[in-house]
Amino acid sequence: MNPGQLLQDTHIDxxxxxxxxxxxxxILKELINNGKLKPGEQIPSENELxxxxxxxxxxxxxxxQELMREGLIVxxxxxxxxxxxASHTQMLLKLEGFSSxxxxxxxxxxxxxxxxxxxxxxxxFEMAYSGLEKEPGDTLVRIRRVRYVEETPFAxxxxxxxLATGQGLMEPRMADDASIYxxxxxxxxIRLSRADHVIQPGLADRESAELLExxxxxxxxxxxGTTFSMxxxxxxxxxxxxxxDKYELKVVITK
Amino acid sequence: MNPGQLLQDTHIDxxxxxxxxxxxxxILKELINNGKLKPGEQIPSENELxxxxxxxxxxxxxxxQELMREGLIVxxxxxxxxxxxASHTQMLLKLEGFSSxxxxxxxxxxxxxxxxxxxxxxxxFEMAYSGLEKEPGDTLVRIRRVRYVEETPFAxxxxxxxLATGQGLMEPRMADDASIYxxxxxxxxIRLSRADHVIQPGLADRESAELLExxxxxxxxxxxGTTFSMxxxxxxxxxxxxxxDKYELKVVITK
DNA sequence: CAGGATAACATGTCTAGACAGGTTGTTCAA
DNA sequence: TTGAACAACCTGTCTAGACATGTTATCCTG
Numbered sequence: 001m002n003p004g005q006l007l008q009d010t011h012i013d014x015x016x017x018x019x020x021x022x023x024x025x026x027i028l029k030e031l032i033n034n035g036k037l038k039p040g041e042q043i044p045s046e047n048e049l050x051x052x053x054x055x056x057x058x059x060x061x062x063x064x065q066e067l068m069r070e071g072l073i074v075x076x077x078x079x080x081x082x083x084x085x086a087s088h089t090q091m092l093l094k095l096e097g098f099s100s101x102x103x104x105x106x107x108x109x110x111x112x113x114x115x116x117x118x119x120x121x122x123x124x125f126e127m128a129y130s131g132l133e134k135e136p137g138d139t140l141v142r143i144r145r146v147r148y149v150e151e152t153p154f155a156x157x158x159x160x161x162x163l164a165t166g167q168g169l170m171e172p173r174m175a176d177d178a179s180i181y182x183x184x185x186x187x188x189x190i191r192l193s194r195a196d197h198v199i200q201p202g203l204a205d206r207e208s209a210e211l212l213e214x215x216x217x218x219x220x221x222x223x224x225g226t227t228f229s230m231x232x233x234x235x236x237x238x239x240x241x242x243x244x245d246k247y248e249l250k251v252v253i254t255k
Numbered sequence: 256m257n258p259g260q261l262l263q264d265t266h267i268d269x270x271x272x273x274x275x276x277x278x279x280x281x282i283l284k285e286l287i288n289n290g291k292l293k294p295g296e297q298i299p300s301e302n303e304l305x306x307x308x309x310x311x312x313x314x315x316x317x318x319x320q321e322l323m324r325e326g327l328i329v330x331x332x333x334x335x336x337x338x339x340x341a342s343h344t345q346m347l348l349k350l351e352g353f354s355s356x357x358x359x360x361x362x363x364x365x366x367x368x369x370x371x372x373x374x375x376x377x378x379x380f381e382m383a384y385s386g387l388e389k390e391p392g393d394t395l396v397r398i399r400r401v402r403y404v405e406e407t408p409f410a411x412x413x414x415x416x417x418l419a420t421g422q423g424l425m426e427p428r429m430a431d432d433a434s435i436y437x438x439x440x441x442x443x444x445i446r447l448s449r450a451d452h453v454i455q456p457g458l459a460d461r462e463s464a465e466l467l468e469x470x471x472x473x474x475x476x477x478x479x480g481t482t483f484s485m486x487x488x489x490x491x492x493x494x495x496x497x498x499x500d501k502y503e504l505k506v507v508i509t510k
Numbered sequence: 511c512a513g514g515a516t517a518a519c520a521t522g523t524c525t526a527g528a529c530a531g532g533t534t535g536t537t538c539a540a
Numbered sequence: 541t542t543g544a545a546c547a548a549c550c551t552g553t554c555t556a557g558a559c560a561t562g563t564t565a566t567c568c569t570g
Contacts, residue, residue, distance in 0.1 A: 019522080019523060019524090020523080020524075021523080021524090045549075045550060045551085046550080046551070047549085047550080047551095055524080055525085056524060056525045056526065056527090057525095057526090057527095058313075058524070058525075058526090059523080059524060059525080061551085061552090062523085062524090064551095069324070075551070075552095076532090076533085076550085076551080077531080077532055077533085077550075077551045077552065078531075078532030078533040078534085078549085078550050078551060078552095079532075079533055079534080079549095079550065079551080080533090080549085080550060080551080081550090081551080199454075200474075200476075200499060201456035201457070201474040201475055201476045201499035202456070202474050202499065203474050217472075219455075219456040219457050219458050219474055220456055221455075221456045244455060244456035244457065274552080274553060274554090275553080275554075276553080276554090300519075300520060300521085301520080301521070302519085302520080302521095310554080310555085311554060311555045311556065311557090312555095312556085312557095313554070313555075313556090314553080314554060314555080316521085316522090317553085317554090319521095330521070331520085331521080331562090331563085332520070332521045332522065332561075332562055332563080333519085333520050333521060333522095333561070333562030333563040333564080334519095334520065334521080334562080334563055334564080335519090335520060335521080335563090336520085336521080
């Protein structure tokens with residue numbers, strides 16, 4: 001393997017505020033996503049990466065361990081590290097946002113905003129648990145969207161944001177294909193860290209069935225959960241309804 | 256905090272073949288599970304643990320990072336590390352096996368073995384993908400079980416094992432409440448490492464509905480996937496049908 | 511008493527090594 | 541030609557520090 005060839009246009013910035021292992025992780029992720037590293041192909045070894053970027057091997061490992069947990073690569077002791085063979089399933093949930101995930105797979109996807117409204121925080125069990133609103137009566141911004149892949153609707157997502165976070169999405173009205181996560185990270189400069197989600201099977205009711213273009217009573221996945229910032233403050237509460245026939249949840253469990 | 260009090264009966268064995276971070280992880284897990292560390296309570300700091308067991312702080316971190324990813328603890332920078340506040344949801348999938356998970360929550364749970372059979376490997380798409388059988392025609396052991404919590408059935412699980420692995424479960428016939436994972440790890444001494452699972456919503460057919468004591472057409476979660484050994488060899492292929500009304504899937508995503 | 515500086519302590523990131531042990535291919539001897 | 545030994549390379553685990561940065565409580569000052 002000649003890492004110089006593959007890594008020639010890549011570089012890390014030691015003075016950046018972005019941790020080195022994040023930079024390395026994203027370089028490898030990019031190489032995988034743009035096809036320079038193909039499924040099954042071997043990735044430069046930890047020693048090669050550590051020498052190439054002049055960083056410690058432990059730092060490289062921090063990057064590759066994360067990619068392994070995300071399911072992008074497979075690490076085999078004594079043998080090497082390889083790009084995970086492609087499967088047709090998809091992680092349902094990624095903090096990067098859904099659009100970029102689908103784009104990577106080569107699917108055109110877009111969203112349609114049904115409505116954006118300011119509402120009073122209400123007290124559903126889930127909302128209360130989420131910790132999103134401090135007191136009932138606080139104002140939240142609610143965004144309802146239908147998500148499409150290749151003209152086929154596959155999900156209805158409802159996001160609840162605190163007024164301070166969400167009002168920037170109201171005027172100008174959020175574009176159909178804008179990403180809420182991108183907005184939060186790039187415009188508001190809030191770094192996201194974690195999401196707690198709960199998923200249950202369910203049946204499509206009349207309204208959902210219409211929006212998703214399926215029969216009433218078809219199987220769906222219901223999701224609700226909270227996204228947290230780097231400072232562990234809840235940033236978004238999300239409810240989603242996903243078409244069961246178009247969608248599956250891939251889970252990789254590591255002991 | 257006085258870690259000596261809490262950790263007085265715990266110890267690690269530096270000469271063990273079990274990695275130190277695994278030993279520390281399991282000590283903390285045990286303290287959480289037996290209630291000596293209660294939800295929300297602060298865990299001894301990384302420095303305290305590192306001093307207590309005379310190991311490096313990086314090794315302690317490897318343990319706590321894993322527990323964080325499993326959702327057992329919450330780590331807050333600058334503040335400390337805490338036992339995750341209990342929620343009523345449950346990780347669907349844990350390599351430890353399901354029984355111990357439920358037992359931790361104080362639920363009595365048991366299984367009923369429907370049948371154990373030797374079958375010829377067949378070629379469903381999923382089975383083929385799993386890599387479990389080398390060639391069609393190989394013999395597999397199939398175990399079908401219904402799982403109960405407090406006398407209520409909530410899941411039908413079908414396990415497929417290679418003959419070499421599974422035959423020990425046929426005679427004497429596997430006990431109703433035996434754990435396949437325990438058998439594989441403790442009797443066959445195969446260390447398990449990873450599981451790839453796919454989950455989809457579905458509707459209960461007649462047979463499943465009867466076994467699960469629900470109405471035909473009720474929402475269920477369908478699962479299929481493969482469990483891998485430490486040497487990345489597929490050890491088990493699992494198909495499961497979970498009652499939607501009794502079960503939900505908790506997912507913690509970390510960026 | 512309110513508010514700001516600060517000290518103590520927590521986790522986050524990183525280094526430059528070390529040795530263990532798994533995998534693969536080559537080399538050499540029977 | 542076959543097989544065993546070995547070398548080269550890989551990841552797994554671990555150390556003993558370092559500095560950065562976030563949180564909390566306390567103390568001191570106005």
